[in-house]
Amino acid sequence: MIVEAPNAARALADPDTRRFLEPFLGRECSAQQAAKDLCEDLDRVLTRVRRFLRVKLLRVTRLEPRAGRPVKFYQAVADRFFIPYSSTKFESFEAWFVAEFARREENLALSVSKEALAWGASRGHHAVGKRVFQGPDGSLRADFAFGPDVDLDLLHPAAPAIAYTVAFTGLDHGSAKDLQCELLALAEKYAGRKGEQLYSLRLALAPVQRE
Incomplete structure:
Protein backbone atom coordinates (compact mmCIF):
# COMPACT_ATOMS: atom_id res chain seq x y z
CA MET A 1 0.00 0.00 0.00
CA ILE A 2 1.42 3.39 -1.00
CA VAL A 3 0.74 5.80 1.85
CA GLU A 4 0.27 9.34 0.59
CA ALA A 5 -2.16 10.73 3.17
CA PRO A 6 -0.06 13.04 5.42
CA ASN A 7 -1.53 11.82 8.72
CA ALA A 8 -0.96 8.17 7.86
CA ALA A 9 2.53 8.94 6.54
CA ARG A 10 3.42 10.70 9.78
CA ALA A 11 2.27 7.72 11.84
CA LEU A 12 4.35 5.27 9.80
CA ALA A 13 7.36 7.58 9.57
CA ASP A 14 7.61 7.77 13.37
CA PRO A 15 9.49 4.65 14.59
CA ASP A 16 8.03 4.90 18.09
CA THR A 17 4.52 4.83 16.65
CA ARG A 18 4.78 2.35 13.81
CA ARG A 19 6.18 -0.47 15.95
CA PHE A 20 2.71 -0.70 17.52
CA LEU A 21 1.41 -1.85 14.13
CA GLU A 22 3.52 -5.02 14.19
CA PRO A 23 1.06 -7.35 15.99
CA PHE A 24 -1.60 -6.55 13.39
CA LEU A 25 0.44 -7.30 10.27
CA GLY A 26 -0.81 -10.35 8.41
CA ARG A 27 -3.20 -11.41 11.16
CA GLU A 28 -6.03 -10.17 13.32
CA CYS A 29 -5.23 -9.39 16.91
CA SER A 30 -6.90 -7.87 19.96
CA ALA A 31 -5.38 -4.86 21.70
CA GLN A 32 -4.77 -6.96 24.80
CA GLN A 33 -2.83 -9.58 22.84
CA ALA A 34 -0.89 -6.83 21.07
CA ALA A 35 0.09 -5.33 24.44
CA LYS A 36 1.39 -8.72 25.52
CA ASP A 37 3.34 -9.23 22.28
CA LEU A 38 4.88 -5.76 22.51
CA CYS A 39 5.56 -5.91 26.28
CA GLU A 40 3.61 -2.65 26.52
CA ASP A 41 0.93 -1.14 28.71
CA LEU A 42 -2.58 -1.74 27.33
CA ASP A 43 -3.49 1.96 27.46
CA ARG A 44 -0.47 2.85 25.29
CA VAL A 45 -1.48 0.22 22.75
CA LEU A 46 -5.09 1.42 22.69
CA THR A 47 -3.91 4.99 22.07
CA ARG A 48 -1.98 3.85 18.98
CA VAL A 49 -4.82 1.59 17.83
CA ARG A 50 -7.22 4.54 17.85
CA ARG A 51 -4.71 6.60 15.86
CA PHE A 52 -4.20 3.83 13.30
CA LEU A 53 -7.97 3.54 12.91
CA ARG A 54 -8.33 7.30 12.37
CA VAL A 55 -5.68 7.36 9.62
CA LYS A 56 -7.03 4.14 8.06
CA LEU A 57 -3.96 1.95 8.63
CA LEU A 58 -5.96 -0.46 10.78
CA ARG A 59 -9.46 -1.91 10.50
CA VAL A 60 -11.78 -3.79 12.84
CA THR A 61 -12.13 -7.37 11.60
CA ARG A 62 -14.63 -8.78 14.08
CA LEU A 63 -16.22 -8.51 17.51
CA GLU A 64 -16.00 -11.40 19.95
CA PRO A 65 -18.97 -11.49 22.36
CA ARG A 66 -18.31 -11.62 26.09
CA ALA A 67 -19.90 -10.34 29.29
CA GLY A 68 -19.89 -6.56 29.01
CA ARG A 69 -18.28 -5.02 25.96
CA PRO A 70 -17.30 -7.35 23.11
CA VAL A 71 -13.59 -7.77 22.33
CA LYS A 72 -12.52 -6.02 19.14
CA PHE A 73 -10.05 -7.63 16.78
CA TYR A 74 -8.00 -5.56 14.38
CA GLN A 75 -5.79 -6.10 11.35
CA ALA A 76 -3.56 -3.81 9.33
CA VAL A 77 -5.12 -2.79 6.01
CA ALA A 78 -2.01 -4.07 4.19
CA ASP A 79 0.99 -6.25 4.95
CA ARG A 80 3.43 -3.83 3.29
CA PHE A 81 3.49 -0.05 3.18
CA PHE A 82 5.54 2.43 1.18
CA ILE A 83 5.83 6.06 2.28
CA PRO A 84 6.94 8.33 -0.58
CA TYR A 85 9.38 11.00 0.54
CA SER A 86 6.98 13.58 -0.92
CA SER A 87 4.39 12.56 1.72
CA THR A 88 6.64 13.49 4.63
CA LYS A 89 7.35 16.83 6.32
CA PHE A 90 11.14 16.58 5.98
CA GLU A 91 13.14 19.02 3.87
CA SER A 92 15.56 16.34 2.69
CA PHE A 93 16.05 12.59 2.76
CA GLU A 94 19.10 13.09 4.99
CA ALA A 95 16.97 15.00 7.51
CA TRP A 96 14.41 12.19 7.48
CA PHE A 97 17.12 9.59 8.02
CA VAL A 98 18.68 11.49 10.94
CA ALA A 99 15.29 12.11 12.56
CA GLU A 100 14.48 8.41 12.24
CA PHE A 101 17.33 7.47 14.54
CA ALA A 102 17.91 10.55 16.72
CA ARG A 103 15.27 9.83 19.35
CA ARG A 104 16.07 6.13 19.45
CA ALA A 191 14.74 -9.84 15.75
CA GLY A 192 11.11 -10.47 16.65
CA ARG A 193 11.68 -12.60 19.73
CA LYS A 194 8.98 -12.50 22.42
CA GLY A 195 10.79 -12.35 25.76
CA GLU A 196 9.89 -10.95 29.14
CA GLN A 197 11.93 -7.75 28.59
CA LEU A 198 11.94 -5.57 25.48
CA TYR A 199 15.47 -4.62 24.36
CA SER A 200 16.70 -2.09 21.83
CA LEU A 201 19.45 -3.42 19.55
CA ARG A 202 21.31 -0.98 17.33
CA LEU A 203 23.90 -2.01 14.75
CA ALA A 204 25.53 0.45 12.38
CA LEU A 205 28.37 0.55 9.88
CA ALA A 206 29.42 3.40 7.59
CA PRO A 207 32.57 4.92 6.13
CA VAL A 208 33.81 7.97 8.03
CA GLN A 209 33.03 11.17 6.13
CA ARG A 210 36.15 13.31 6.19
CA GLU A 211 35.50 17.05 6.25
Missing part, protein backbone atom coordinates in the same frame (compact mmCIF):
# COMPACT_ATOMS: atom_id res chain seq x y z
CA GLU A 105 19.77 6.91 19.80
CA GLU A 106 19.04 9.23 22.73
CA ASN A 107 16.76 6.70 24.43
CA LEU A 108 19.33 3.94 23.95
CA ALA A 109 22.14 6.05 25.41
CA LEU A 110 19.98 7.04 28.40
CA SER A 111 19.00 3.44 29.07
CA VAL A 112 22.58 2.17 28.85
CA SER A 113 23.88 4.92 31.16
CA LYS A 114 21.10 4.32 33.69
CA GLU A 115 21.77 0.58 33.82
CA ALA A 116 25.53 1.11 34.03
CA LEU A 117 25.21 3.61 36.88
CA ALA A 118 22.95 1.28 38.82
CA TRP A 119 25.36 -1.63 38.32
CA GLY A 120 28.31 0.51 39.44
CA ALA A 121 26.43 1.72 42.52
CA SER A 122 25.56 -1.87 43.45
CA ARG A 123 29.29 -2.61 43.45
CA GLY A 124 30.06 0.39 45.65
CA HIS A 125 31.24 2.75 42.88
CA HIS A 126 29.54 6.13 42.58
CA ALA A 127 32.05 8.54 41.00
CA VAL A 128 32.02 8.23 37.23
CA GLY A 129 34.29 9.76 34.62
CA LYS A 130 35.98 9.00 31.33
CA ARG A 131 39.26 7.24 30.70
CA VAL A 132 41.38 7.98 27.64
CA PHE A 133 44.12 5.43 27.08
CA GLN A 134 46.10 3.33 24.64
CA GLY A 135 44.57 -0.05 23.87
CA PRO A 136 46.48 -3.33 23.57
CA ASP A 137 46.66 -2.82 19.81
CA GLY A 138 48.17 0.65 20.22
CA SER A 139 44.99 2.52 19.25
CA LEU A 140 43.51 5.43 21.20
CA ARG A 141 40.54 4.36 23.25
CA ALA A 142 38.09 6.06 25.57
CA ASP A 143 35.39 4.73 27.87
CA PHE A 144 33.22 5.78 30.78
CA ALA A 145 34.43 4.26 34.04
CA PHE A 146 34.12 4.48 37.81
CA GLY A 147 37.75 5.47 38.33
CA PRO A 148 41.08 5.25 36.51
CA ASP A 149 41.61 1.62 37.52
CA VAL A 150 38.09 0.33 38.09
CA ASP A 151 36.90 -2.17 35.51
CA LEU A 152 33.27 -3.22 35.86
CA ASP A 153 32.77 -6.67 34.40
CA LEU A 154 29.63 -6.18 32.32
CA LEU A 155 29.90 -9.80 31.18
CA HIS A 156 29.34 -10.93 34.77
CA PRO A 157 26.12 -13.04 34.91
CA ALA A 158 24.53 -10.59 37.34
CA ALA A 159 25.46 -7.50 35.30
CA PRO A 160 22.85 -5.87 33.06
CA ALA A 161 22.80 -6.96 29.43
CA ILE A 162 23.97 -3.68 27.89
CA ALA A 163 26.49 -2.67 25.23
CA TYR A 164 27.29 0.67 23.64
CA THR A 165 30.48 0.66 21.63
CA VAL A 166 31.86 2.73 18.78
CA ALA A 167 34.97 1.43 17.06
CA PHE A 168 37.00 2.87 14.20
CA THR A 169 38.77 0.37 11.98
CA GLY A 170 40.41 0.40 8.57
CA LEU A 171 38.82 -2.09 6.18
CA ASP A 172 39.01 -2.84 2.49
CA HIS A 173 35.71 -3.06 0.62
CA GLY A 174 35.55 -6.86 0.82
CA SER A 175 36.11 -6.92 4.59
CA ALA A 176 33.56 -4.14 5.09
CA LYS A 177 30.98 -6.16 3.10
CA ASP A 178 31.73 -9.26 5.19
CA LEU A 179 31.17 -7.25 8.37
CA GLN A 180 27.97 -5.79 6.94
CA CYS A 181 26.61 -9.29 6.29
CA GLU A 182 27.58 -10.47 9.78
CA LEU A 183 25.89 -7.51 11.46
CA LEU A 184 22.67 -7.91 9.50
CA ALA A 185 22.63 -11.67 10.14
CA LEU A 186 23.09 -11.03 13.87
CA ALA A 187 20.20 -8.54 13.91
CA GLU A 188 17.99 -10.98 12.01
CA LYS A 189 18.87 -13.80 14.42
CA TYR A 190 17.47 -11.94 17.42
Whole structure:
Protein backbone atom coordinates (compact mmCIF):
# COMPACT_ATOMS: atom_id res chain seq x y z
CA MET A 1 0.00 0.00 0.00
CA ILE A 2 1.42 3.39 -1.00
CA VAL A 3 0.74 5.80 1.85
CA GLU A 4 0.27 9.34 0.59
CA ALA A 5 -2.16 10.73 3.17
CA PRO A 6 -0.06 13.04 5.42
CA ASN A 7 -1.53 11.82 8.72
CA ALA A 8 -0.96 8.17 7.86
CA ALA A 9 2.53 8.94 6.54
CA ARG A 10 3.42 10.70 9.78
CA ALA A 11 2.27 7.72 11.84
CA LEU A 12 4.35 5.27 9.80
CA ALA A 13 7.36 7.58 9.57
CA ASP A 14 7.61 7.77 13.37
CA PRO A 15 9.49 4.65 14.59
CA ASP A 16 8.03 4.90 18.09
CA THR A 17 4.52 4.83 16.65
CA ARG A 18 4.78 2.35 13.81
CA ARG A 19 6.18 -0.47 15.95
CA PHE A 20 2.71 -0.70 17.52
CA LEU A 21 1.41 -1.85 14.13
CA GLU A 22 3.52 -5.02 14.19
CA PRO A 23 1.06 -7.35 15.99
CA PHE A 24 -1.60 -6.55 13.39
CA LEU A 25 0.44 -7.30 10.27
CA GLY A 26 -0.81 -10.35 8.41
CA ARG A 27 -3.20 -11.41 11.16
CA GLU A 28 -6.03 -10.17 13.32
CA CYS A 29 -5.23 -9.39 16.91
CA SER A 30 -6.90 -7.87 19.96
CA ALA A 31 -5.38 -4.86 21.70
CA GLN A 32 -4.77 -6.96 24.80
CA GLN A 33 -2.83 -9.58 22.84
CA ALA A 34 -0.89 -6.83 21.07
CA ALA A 35 0.09 -5.33 24.44
CA LYS A 36 1.39 -8.72 25.52
CA ASP A 37 3.34 -9.23 22.28
CA LEU A 38 4.88 -5.76 22.51
CA CYS A 39 5.56 -5.91 26.28
CA GLU A 40 3.61 -2.65 26.52
CA ASP A 41 0.93 -1.14 28.71
CA LEU A 42 -2.58 -1.74 27.33
CA ASP A 43 -3.49 1.96 27.46
CA ARG A 44 -0.47 2.85 25.29
CA VAL A 45 -1.48 0.22 22.75
CA LEU A 46 -5.09 1.42 22.69
CA THR A 47 -3.91 4.99 22.07
CA ARG A 48 -1.98 3.85 18.98
CA VAL A 49 -4.82 1.59 17.83
CA ARG A 50 -7.22 4.54 17.85
CA ARG A 51 -4.71 6.60 15.86
CA PHE A 52 -4.20 3.83 13.30
CA LEU A 53 -7.97 3.54 12.91
CA ARG A 54 -8.33 7.30 12.37
CA VAL A 55 -5.68 7.36 9.62
CA LYS A 56 -7.03 4.14 8.06
CA LEU A 57 -3.96 1.95 8.63
CA LEU A 58 -5.96 -0.46 10.78
CA ARG A 59 -9.46 -1.91 10.50
CA VAL A 60 -11.78 -3.79 12.84
CA THR A 61 -12.13 -7.37 11.60
CA ARG A 62 -14.63 -8.78 14.08
CA LEU A 63 -16.22 -8.51 17.51
CA GLU A 64 -16.00 -11.40 19.95
CA PRO A 65 -18.97 -11.49 22.36
CA ARG A 66 -18.31 -11.62 26.09
CA ALA A 67 -19.90 -10.34 29.29
CA GLY A 68 -19.89 -6.56 29.01
CA ARG A 69 -18.28 -5.02 25.96
CA PRO A 70 -17.30 -7.35 23.11
CA VAL A 71 -13.59 -7.77 22.33
CA LYS A 72 -12.52 -6.02 19.14
CA PHE A 73 -10.05 -7.63 16.78
CA TYR A 74 -8.00 -5.56 14.38
CA GLN A 75 -5.79 -6.10 11.35
CA ALA A 76 -3.56 -3.81 9.33
CA VAL A 77 -5.12 -2.79 6.01
CA ALA A 78 -2.01 -4.07 4.19
CA ASP A 79 0.99 -6.25 4.95
CA ARG A 80 3.43 -3.83 3.29
CA PHE A 81 3.49 -0.05 3.18
CA PHE A 82 5.54 2.43 1.18
CA ILE A 83 5.83 6.06 2.28
CA PRO A 84 6.94 8.33 -0.58
CA TYR A 85 9.38 11.00 0.54
CA SER A 86 6.98 13.58 -0.92
CA SER A 87 4.39 12.56 1.72
CA THR A 88 6.64 13.49 4.63
CA LYS A 89 7.35 16.83 6.32
CA PHE A 90 11.14 16.58 5.98
CA GLU A 91 13.14 19.02 3.87
CA SER A 92 15.56 16.34 2.69
CA PHE A 93 16.05 12.59 2.76
CA GLU A 94 19.10 13.09 4.99
CA ALA A 95 16.97 15.00 7.51
CA TRP A 96 14.41 12.19 7.48
CA PHE A 97 17.12 9.59 8.02
CA VAL A 98 18.68 11.49 10.94
CA ALA A 99 15.29 12.11 12.56
CA GLU A 100 14.48 8.41 12.24
CA PHE A 101 17.33 7.47 14.54
CA ALA A 102 17.91 10.55 16.72
CA ARG A 103 15.27 9.83 19.35
CA ARG A 104 16.07 6.13 19.45
CA GLU A 105 19.77 6.91 19.80
CA GLU A 106 19.04 9.23 22.73
CA ASN A 107 16.76 6.70 24.43
CA LEU A 108 19.33 3.94 23.95
CA ALA A 109 22.14 6.05 25.41
CA LEU A 110 19.98 7.04 28.40
CA SER A 111 19.00 3.44 29.07
CA VAL A 112 22.58 2.17 28.85
CA SER A 113 23.88 4.92 31.16
CA LYS A 114 21.10 4.32 33.69
CA GLU A 115 21.77 0.58 33.82
CA ALA A 116 25.53 1.11 34.03
CA LEU A 117 25.21 3.61 36.88
CA ALA A 118 22.95 1.28 38.82
CA TRP A 119 25.36 -1.63 38.32
CA GLY A 120 28.31 0.51 39.44
CA ALA A 121 26.43 1.72 42.52
CA SER A 122 25.56 -1.87 43.45
CA ARG A 123 29.29 -2.61 43.45
CA GLY A 124 30.06 0.39 45.65
CA HIS A 125 31.24 2.75 42.88
CA HIS A 126 29.54 6.13 42.58
CA ALA A 127 32.05 8.54 41.00
CA VAL A 128 32.02 8.23 37.23
CA GLY A 129 34.29 9.76 34.62
CA LYS A 130 35.98 9.00 31.33
CA ARG A 131 39.26 7.24 30.70
CA VAL A 132 41.38 7.98 27.64
CA PHE A 133 44.12 5.43 27.08
CA GLN A 134 46.10 3.33 24.64
CA GLY A 135 44.57 -0.05 23.87
CA PRO A 136 46.48 -3.33 23.57
CA ASP A 137 46.66 -2.82 19.81
CA GLY A 138 48.17 0.65 20.22
CA SER A 139 44.99 2.52 19.25
CA LEU A 140 43.51 5.43 21.20
CA ARG A 141 40.54 4.36 23.25
CA ALA A 142 38.09 6.06 25.57
CA ASP A 143 35.39 4.73 27.87
CA PHE A 144 33.22 5.78 30.78
CA ALA A 145 34.43 4.26 34.04
CA PHE A 146 34.12 4.48 37.81
CA GLY A 147 37.75 5.47 38.33
CA PRO A 148 41.08 5.25 36.51
CA ASP A 149 41.61 1.62 37.52
CA VAL A 150 38.09 0.33 38.09
CA ASP A 151 36.90 -2.17 35.51
CA LEU A 152 33.27 -3.22 35.86
CA ASP A 153 32.77 -6.67 34.40
CA LEU A 154 29.63 -6.18 32.32
CA LEU A 155 29.90 -9.80 31.18
CA HIS A 156 29.34 -10.93 34.77
CA PRO A 157 26.12 -13.04 34.91
CA ALA A 158 24.53 -10.59 37.34
CA ALA A 159 25.46 -7.50 35.30
CA PRO A 160 22.85 -5.87 33.06
CA ALA A 161 22.80 -6.96 29.43
CA ILE A 162 23.97 -3.68 27.89
CA ALA A 163 26.49 -2.67 25.23
CA TYR A 164 27.29 0.67 23.64
CA THR A 165 30.48 0.66 21.63
CA VAL A 166 31.86 2.73 18.78
CA ALA A 167 34.97 1.43 17.06
CA PHE A 168 37.00 2.87 14.20
CA THR A 169 38.77 0.37 11.98
CA GLY A 170 40.41 0.40 8.57
CA LEU A 171 38.82 -2.09 6.18
CA ASP A 172 39.01 -2.84 2.49
CA HIS A 173 35.71 -3.06 0.62
CA GLY A 174 35.55 -6.86 0.82
CA SER A 175 36.11 -6.92 4.59
CA ALA A 176 33.56 -4.14 5.09
CA LYS A 177 30.98 -6.16 3.10
CA ASP A 178 31.73 -9.26 5.19
CA LEU A 179 31.17 -7.25 8.37
CA GLN A 180 27.97 -5.79 6.94
CA CYS A 181 26.61 -9.29 6.29
CA GLU A 182 27.58 -10.47 9.78
CA LEU A 183 25.89 -7.51 11.46
CA LEU A 184 22.67 -7.91 9.50
CA ALA A 185 22.63 -11.67 10.14
CA LEU A 186 23.09 -11.03 13.87
CA ALA A 187 20.20 -8.54 13.91
CA GLU A 188 17.99 -10.98 12.01
CA LYS A 189 18.87 -13.80 14.42
CA TYR A 190 17.47 -11.94 17.42
CA ALA A 191 14.74 -9.84 15.75
CA GLY A 192 11.11 -10.47 16.65
CA ARG A 193 11.68 -12.60 19.73
CA LYS A 194 8.98 -12.50 22.42
CA GLY A 195 10.79 -12.35 25.76
CA GLU A 196 9.89 -10.95 29.14
CA GLN A 197 11.93 -7.75 28.59
CA LEU A 198 11.94 -5.57 25.48
CA TYR A 199 15.47 -4.62 24.36
CA SER A 200 16.70 -2.09 21.83
CA LEU A 201 19.45 -3.42 19.55
CA ARG A 202 21.31 -0.98 17.33
CA LEU A 203 23.90 -2.01 14.75
CA ALA A 204 25.53 0.45 12.38
CA LEU A 205 28.37 0.55 9.88
CA ALA A 206 29.42 3.40 7.59
CA PRO A 207 32.57 4.92 6.13
CA VAL A 208 33.81 7.97 8.03
CA GLN A 209 33.03 11.17 6.13
CA ARG A 210 36.15 13.31 6.19
CA GLU A 211 35.50 17.05 6.25
